Amino acid sequence: MYQFKQQLSNPNTNYFIIDSSSSPDHNDVDFKFYSYQNKSNKQLHAGDLIIYRRSGSASEWGNEFYLYGAAEFGETVREDLETGNSLVTIHNPYLFSHRLMKQNLRTFDWTFRTFKGKWSNFFNMNGITQITKKDFEGLLQRQKSLVSDEPNLSPEEEAIAVKCYQAEKMEAYFINDKAKGTPTRNAVNKFFSDKVKFNYHYKSALVADKDEMDLEAVRIVPWEDDNEIRLDPRNGICLTKLLAEAFTQGYFTLTDDGHVFVSTEASVNPEVNIALNKYRNRKIHMNREYSPNKKYLQYHREHIFRK
Structure with a gap:
């Protein structure tokens, strides 16, 4: 929370959860601009944390809400006096390492309001809910605790992670090894890992495993092999760590329709061989929108798979 240190130490800072649709029909641009009704929502001020x-209603995941980032509320850049709509800039954006879903918040100790087991009407209908400083800090700590193996990122890397999120929204998947001298891989992995796991509902595509700590977003085409698709979530599959390593090493691959094809060389690794034998010819979970790109699967079969 280093980027919010100054605001957190300011007793005048207020804290909010705000709804953002980031749809073409709305002026919201995640981590860049926020549009809201200034006439009826006068509690937000520059310097507040959100x-x-x-x-x-705007969620990609079965109408379930989720929390996905934090930032500082900025200055107004456009105001419509007739409608009362204001457009403000967003400063110090921070992408969550793990989206906070309902399942991650059931045991959260809210202080701004008592949670009675039902989410209906828990957040304000106008899309702006004031919370406490303790809630804000606790939510940031909660999302961080769900990703135990993520390296600490520098401010420059955190900024790159946000840009990865924005670029993927525009289906721009290219990124170099460095951006203005800063290595990009850790930042990309922060964005990519959670995006892929989110697409698979934080479950393995192959194993009925609910242990999130045992999940990994594995790349189909390796990082080093193509910088044009590094941000494409359809180049990722969510697997258990053992199967992710086996896939990366080419001990099994997938057909275009998602069936597991095991290499004859898998027998050299007893642990891997035993695990793969359980899933031989089984089909991974395939989501129509987020399923692996067939071109990437073909690349894996031709260049990674141990024939």
Whole structure:
């Protein structure tokens, strides 16, 4: 929370959860601009800290809301006096390492309001809910605790992670090894890992495993092999760590329709061989929108798979 140190130490800072649709029909641009009704929502001021919420109606995941980032509320850049709509800039954006879903918040100790087991009407209908400083800090700590093996990122890397999020929204998947001298891989992995796991509902595509700590977003085409698709979530599959390593090493591959094809060389690794034998010819979970790109699967079969 280093980027919010100054605001957190300011007793005048207020804290909010705000809904952002980031749709073409709305002026919201995640981590860049926020549009809201200034006439009826006068509690937001420049310097306040916000946490982004995707409401159920705008969610990509079965109408379930989630929290996905934090930032500092900025200055007004456009105001419509007739409608009362204001457009403000967003400063110090921070992408969550793990989206906070309902399942991650059931045991969260809210202080701004008592959670009674139902989410209906828990957040304000106008899309702006004031919370406490303790809630804000606790939510940032909660999302961080769900990714135990993520390296600490520098401010420059955190900024790159946000840019990865924005670029993927525009289906721009290219990124170099460095951006203005800063290595990009850790930042990309922060964005990519959670995006892929989110697409698979934080479950393995192959194993009925609910232990999130045992999940890994594995790349189909390796990082080094193509910088044009590094941000493409359809180049990722969510697997258990053992199967992710086996896939990366080419001990099994997937057909275009997602069936597991095991290499004859898998027998050299007893642990891997035993695990793969359980899933031989089984089909991974295939989501129509987020399923692996067939071109990437073909590349894996031709260049990674141990024939």
